[in-house]
Amino acid sequence: MGTMRVVVTRVLEASVRVDDEVVAELARPGLLVLAGVGHDDGAEDAAALARKIWSLRILEDERSASDVDAPVLVVSQFTLHASTRKGRRPSWSRAAGGEVGEPLIEELCRQLELLGATVARGRFGAHMLVASVNDGPVTITIDTKNWE
Incomplete structure (x- = not known):
């Protein structure tokens, strides 16, 4: 297994805009x-x-998205693989390029849908404006290399 990383946030609402258009x-x-x-x-x-995302019990009353049929908005974020080890400018060399990244982001969405999720998608590679009303806030990071 590789090192796919996600940040999962419980939200009351969220949206993605690209070029002044709400795309999700x-x-x-x-x-x-x-x-990422x-x-x-x-x-x-x-x-x-x-x-893991579909079954995480982080919604109200310790329920999972699968328990309450909560929707999921997936946004590609290659910057989750930033290396800040040297200097002040992050390195993105650990992040996969679009030829690998885009199909795997879509596969994540497809797998969520196969589990029963309603999935909204950001636009891969676009400059996106992501807005959210975080609830709690509750934010979980998951790295498939560590599963911590």
Whole structure:
């Protein structure tokens, strides 16, 4: 398995705008998932993450998205693989390029849908304005290399 990383936030609502157009939104409580793909990630990473995200008991009354049919907004975020080890400018060399990243972000969405989720998608590679009303706030990070 690779090192796919996600940040999962419980939200009351969320949206993604590209060029002044809303391309995705959650109009009711659910999960905002920022997802970053590494070079050696594969479909098994996406499937494992989908299962974990769908079953995380972080919604109200310790329920999961699967318990209450909460929608999920997935936004590609290569910056989750930033290396800040040297200097002040982050390195993005650990992040997969679009030829690997885009299909795996779509696979994550597809796996969530196979589990029963209603999934909204950001636009891969676009400059996105992501708005959210974080609830709690409750924010969880997951790295498929560590599962901590």
